[in-house]
Amino acid sequence: MAESLMRQWDGVVEAAASTANDDEHDPEGPTIAYEREQLQAMREHVRAELTDLDRAAQRLREGVYWTCEGCGGPIAAARLGARPTARTCIGCAGKAQTRYRS
Structure with missing residues (x-):
């Protein structure tokens, strides 16, 4: 899932680079900005989940799970x-x- 999010993120960043920077007047601007924010939030959520899983695995190894x-x-x-x-x-x-x- 993390790899898929990274590919989506790269696609949004690439699309944003090839469009006008005027989100207020560009009909596609808000869509790209929204997608970028949504993907950023999803990436942060996945990173937090991976950190929690790593912590759980460490707790298991330490015998305190x-x-x-x-x-x-x-x-x-x-x-x-x-x-x-x-x-x-x-x-x-x-x-x-x-x-x-x-």
Whole structure:
């Protein structure tokens, strides 16, 4: 998927280079700008996912994959099954969500 996004990104950059730079008056300008922003966001998301997967693999190698980074307790198999990159148990994840909303 990352390689596909990179190819799409290269195509958008190439298309942008061959068009006018006046996005405000060029009917294709906003489309190219939108595609560029969308692909950039997707690339960042994929990079973050790859980083999370690398971190999960490291936690597995260290023997702490099943251990919550928040409380030190176990992370339920069902949680890791649904979200293999989870680093906290559901209780600590819920506490973190509450903090972000405040």
